[in-house]
Amino acid sequence: MKDKNTPCCESEWWVNLVISFALVAFASITSGLSLGLLSHSKVDLEVLIKSGVPREQKNAAKVLPIVKNEILLLCTLFIAKSLTMEALPIFMDRILPFWSAILVSMTFVVAFVEVIPQAICSRYGLLSYPVRKVLDWLLGKNHSAILRRAELKTYVDLHGIKAGKGGDLTDDETTIIAGAMNMTQKTAKDAMTPMSRTFSLDINSKLELQTMGMVASKGHSRVPIYSDDPANIIGLILVKSLIFYHPEDETPIRDMTIRRILRVYDNWPLYDVLKLFQKDSEPTETDGIGINPPLGEKELLNNSSVYHGDGEIQSDSLYDGMKESDLSLFLNKWEQDCGQISNEELESLKGKYIR
Incomplete structure (x- = not known):
């Protein structure tokens, strides 16, 4: 089969090359956004808005309206990603031989559409050891999903019945949990x-x-x-x-x-x-x-x-001069604290205290 390639360095060749890179970049953005946006639930964003640092509060407030309709966002990103990935081999075939177009487009898709965008957007790359070490060196160590104290308190509040998010924690439970966490920051005063x-x-x-x-x-x-x-x-x-x-x-x-x-x-x-x-x-x-x-x-x-x-x-x-009714209350308490009272002790107490 004869390759119908555009001669190198002609204007049409450059146009196809630019379109190919644009498709790779657009697919990378959609892949990163699908992971970066959909990895945070609405509850997580509300926690950041209420308890995060100022920069996180500002960013979370911008993202929350976008992720409220998760299904629409998911379909939009996946359709856009699929269209760009399907169109990439068509334009690559016009500037490279048939066999090399498949290899190059596959390499671009794996490296620049799947691995790198998801590693950048989530700071966690599911990669083999050598590639992971390179990304750790470039992007820093992986960040754990540990919440700060203020975020955890807000997270507990959002799981309460009063928040209306579907949680089943009562007001007493959320108050006790928040109070226990606040005690570390409080003094006897x-x-x-x-x-x-x-x-x-x-x-x-x-x-x-x-x-x-x-x-x-x-x-x-x-x-x-x-x-x-x-x-x-x-x-x-x-x-x-x-x-x-x-x-x-x-x-x-x-x-x-x-x-x-x-x-x-x-x-x-x-x-x-x-x-x-x-x-x-x-x-x-x-x-x-x-x-x-x-x-x-x-x-x-x-x-x-x-x-x-x-x-x-x-x-x-x-x-x-204790009355008999008062003495009965006293004796009941004494029995609870000290055990049974003997008859001799009882008669002695009556003779000493009853009017």
């Missing part, structure tokens, strides 16, 4: 309540009806106790322990069980503070974030204080 907003009681005050009403209205499980100056916090009392006190007795707060509190610097990382609380509360019973230190770390307030198995110090004077 971020979790502290300013002294001006803290409800506390003076150790010299009495547990009268008005005071107990204020404590109940605040809704706190613990109330700080100060001495003279509100900034001089010396400990705290458990609100649940007030069930054993009667307002008419006007029990001095200094006669109550005052528990020691941990002291930390406001610049400590919040996770370190949490670990400190967990470590300090291991030997004893805990309630929420507060701790029950062992006896050696307590403030002993009077000589009649006694230590119970729940890690608290109780004073005999707290239960003088």
